[in-house]
Structures are given as structure tokens and as C-alpha cells.
Amino acid sequence: VQDFVTDQLSNWYVRLSRRRFWKGELTTDKQAAYETLHECLSTVAQLMAPVAPFFADWLYGNLTKGRDAAESVHLTHLAEADTSLIDKALEERMELAQRISSLAHSLRKKSVLKVRQPLQRILVPVLNDSTKEQVGKVEDLICAEVNVKHIEFLDDTSGVLVKSVKPNFKRLGQVYGPRLKAVGARIQTLSPSELSELEKQGELAVEVEGETLTLHLDEVEIRTQDLPGWLVATDGPLTVALDVTLTDELRQEGLARELVNRLQNLRKDSGLEVQDRIKVALAASAPAELQAAVHSFGDYIREEVQAQRLDFVPEVAAGAVLEFDDFKVSAHLEVVST
Incomplete structure (x- = not known):
């Protein structure tokens, strides 16, 4: 359960679905994203209940608040696996x-x-x-x-890719015993075509000291x-x-993404709400490379930080200094009244 929540749910599904959650309107895709997460957390609450009863009950209570559901996760019937949903x-x-x-x-x-x-x-x-x-x-x-x-x-x-192969002596010793040295020597002489066949088929027939043996992928170490x-x-x-x-374009896009990250942090530190629209003023003394990145990717930056305007100005009053890589730029955020 812990591995599923950490590796599959949190570090994979939730992280990759952030934009689906953040969409302003309730689309079918956004609803599906939330329903999938709700189903996973509800089942996790049941599975963890025996080992973390209080936290499981707290989680279940928050997931079912306002719904026609059991009073406690400990009063629910454990969900049964539906094999028809396995893909x-x-x-x-x-x-x-x-x-x-x-x-x-x-x-x-x-x-x-x-x-x-x-x-x-x-x-x-x-x-x-x-x-x-x-x-x-x-x-x-x-x-x-x-x-x-x-x-x-x-x-x-x-x-295209140059590959080399070496014997996995630990595995070879378990399989071939005293013939380890001879089999290892044969592995080191595998041709590119033999190595390609071993990768594709998972096994390869080779002759060692007059006897035909079948090599398997776990008996070799392939490096590129x-x-x-x-x-x-x-x-x-x-x-x-x-x-x-x-390329220059990739470098500029990288700078734009770094700037977005710092502006998002500045929004958070300034106590702004997610829905707040802003104007961003950047000091005109910013390095030329950073200015070029802002001009090339201005639309992307504005969309990401919810800015109606993004301008370079001669002076930035009461601004914060944003630092990333070898760049520094003063910035000021102003909430736009609606």
C-alpha cells in the first residue's frame, strides 16, 4: 500500500495530472481525474485501516463528508477487486x-x-x-x-548505438558451475548481430566447447x-x-521556465490567491539573454503566472530580487482589480 501511494499515486498519477486538477472549469476530463483520485484514496483508507486506524478514519471522513456513507471506515465492507477493469x-x-x-x-x-x-x-x-x-x-x-x-x-x-557485453559471473556461476570461464569467454566474443538477437528474443543458442548452450539476458550485462x-x-x-x-531557443525556453518558477514562488510568498490576476514589472537592467527569453516566450510566462501584463521598466520600486543560474532581476507584482 505504501509503495502504491508513494510511487504510483503521488509521484506519478497526481503529479502528472496537476494541470487536469487546476483547470478552471469542471470539464469531463477534470471530473474523471478527481473521481479516479477519490476512488484510489477511498480504497487506500480501507486497506490501511488495520495498521493506521486513526489516520484511515480521518481520511475516510474527509472523503465522504456530506455523502450517504458509513460513519467510519471500520464499518465499511472491504472493496472487492473488479478484474474486468484490469487493462x-x-x-x-x-x-x-x-x-x-x-x-x-x-x-x-x-x-x-x-x-x-x-x-x-x-x-x-x-x-x-x-x-x-x-x-x-x-x-x-x-x-x-x-x-x-x-x-x-x-x-x-x-x-547507431555502440554496445558492449560482459558476463554476469554471479549468475553464470549458479548456472554453469565449472564451465563458468568457458561460457564467459564465449559471451565476450558475441557479435553485434548475436547481441541484437539476444536482446530481441531474450535468449541465444551458442556453442561452447562443442556443446550447444542457451544464453539468457540475465546471464549478461549489456552496456551502451x-x-x-x-x-x-x-x-x-x-x-x-x-x-x-x-540550441539558443532551448536555452531561452529554459530561462523562461526558471523565471516562471521564481514568479510563482513570489506569488505564493506575497500571499496571492490562485485566481488573482497580476501585472509583472521586471527591471530593464536584466541581462540581455533573459530579456530575449521573455520576449520570445512572453505568452507562455503570462499564461503560467496569470499575468495580464509583463513589462520591463526602468525602475522597480519595492521589488524582490529573483535569482536563478547566473541571472538576477528585480521584479514587482501587482494584483489587477476585476
């Missing part, structure tokens, strides 16, 4: 999305690239049409999660070398290559 294909897509996103995040961390900095693309080699189709259906979700413009697929990695301008990470048969080349 295995959807679960596989979500797992792929999470794994690809996790690899991309690890590469960002490796290269010290903030998630707010947009990147152009990620490259995903696919071993079969089914995987390509599954990833394609969650491409928008992945792009939003790791902040890239699009995903490119490779049907054959042998000519970084390409110029790319960072590469692997999780089992899944490989992700992240394009870390920054």
Missing part, C-alpha cells in the same frame, strides 16, 4: 513510460541539466513493433515528464557507449539516449 496493455505502457522517464532523469542528473531546461529529443531503440506501439501511445506523457520535444525510435540499434552530444542509459533490454545539445 494489462495500459499497465505495460505505464511501466514503459516510468522506466524511460527514470532513465532520462538519471541522464539529466548525470549531466547536471535541470528538468526545467527543455531538450530536443530522446532516442529509444525498440526491439519489436509492439514495444514501439506501446511507447508511442504514451509519448506525450513521457515528453511532458522529462521535458523533451519528441521521441525518436530506432528499429535497429546495431548501426555514449555518443557525441548524447548520453545513454540502459535498463535491461531498454535503452534511452538523451540529446543534450542546447
Whole structure:
């Protein structure tokens, strides 16, 4: 229950559905988002009741306030699983999305690239049409999660990504015992085509000392070398290559996102309500690169911070100093009366 709430519900579903929750009008999509969250929390309240009775009752009470429901979660019948609602294909897509996103995040961390900095693309080699189709259906979700413009697929990695293989001696020792050394030597001589077949099929028939053996993926460790301008990470048969080349446009968009973050924090620190519309004044002494980013992405900034106006002015009276990366700019917010 704890893993589900933390990893699947909070860090995945709720975080990726924030814009659905924040929409002003009650659309069908917004209602579906809330109903899904309500169903999950209601069931979690029942499941956690035996080990956290007081908190479970508090949660259940808040979820059912004003409804025709049992007085306490401890007086409810435990929800029964409805197997007709299980969608295995959807679960596989979500797992792929999470794994690809996790690899991309690890590469960002490796290269010290903030998630707010947009990147152009990620490259995903696919071993079969089914995987390509599954990833394609969650491409928008992945792009939003790791902040890239699009995903490119490779049907054959042998000519683009350079891979190397080494024996998993711990696993080989369990399977082959005294033949460990001979099998390990054969693994190190696998050709690119043999390695590709092992990845696609999950197993490969090889000859070792005159005997045919079947190698499995868990008996080898496959690594992918970084390409110029790319960072590469692997999780089992899944490989992700992240394009870390920054164009001027991408840099400007990254600055715009950083500015949005600081302005949102300033809204919060100023005690503004979510629905408050504002005017934003920025000091004209701001660095030229930041000014260029504001001019290029002004519409995006205004929409995100709910600003009717966003202007550079000669002087900012009683403003706050916003700092990010190597930039500083004075800013002042003013609520627009309606």
C-alpha cells in the first residue's frame, strides 16, 4: 500500500495530472481525474485501516463528508477487486513510460541539466513493433515528464548505438558451475548481430566447447557507449539516449521556465490567491539573454503566472530580487482589480 501511494499515486498519477486538477472549469476530463483520485484514496483508507486506524478514519471522513456513507471506515465492507477493469496493455505502457522517464532523469542528473531546461529529443531503440506501439501511445506523457520535444525510435540499434557485453559471473556461476570461464569467454566474443538477437528474443543458442548452450539476458550485462552530444542509459533490454545539445531557443525556453518558477514562488510568498490576476514589472537592467527569453516566450510566462501584463521598466520600486543560474532581476507584482 505504501509503495502504491508513494510511487504510483503521488509521484506519478497526481503529479502528472496537476494541470487536469487546476483547470478552471469542471470539464469531463477534470471530473474523471478527481473521481479516479477519490476512488484510489477511498480504497487506500480501507486497506490501511488495520495498521493506521486513526489516520484511515480521518481520511475516510474527509472523503465522504456530506455523502450517504458509513460513519467510519471500520464499518465499511472491504472493496472487492473488479478484474474486468484490469487493462494489462495500459499497465505495460505505464511501466514503459516510468522506466524511460527514470532513465532520462538519471541522464539529466548525470549531466547536471535541470528538468526545467527543455531538450530536443530522446532516442529509444525498440526491439519489436509492439514495444514501439506501446511507447508511442504514451509519448506525450513521457515528453511532458522529462521535458523533451519528441521521441525518436530506432528499429535497429546495431548501426547507431555502440554496445558492449560482459558476463554476469554471479549468475553464470549458479548456472554453469565449472564451465563458468568457458561460457564467459564465449559471451565476450558475441557479435553485434548475436547481441541484437539476444536482446530481441531474450535468449541465444551458442556453442561452447562443442556443446550447444542457451544464453539468457540475465546471464549478461549489456552496456551502451555514449555518443557525441548524447548520453545513454540502459535498463535491461531498454535503452534511452538523451540529446543534450542546447540550441539558443532551448536555452531561452529554459530561462523562461526558471523565471516562471521564481514568479510563482513570489506569488505564493506575497500571499496571492490562485485566481488573482497580476501585472509583472521586471527591471530593464536584466541581462540581455533573459530579456530575449521573455520576449520570445512572453505568452507562455503570462499564461503560467496569470499575468495580464509583463513589462520591463526602468525602475522597480519595492521589488524582490529573483535569482536563478547566473541571472538576477528585480521584479514587482501587482494584483489587477476585476
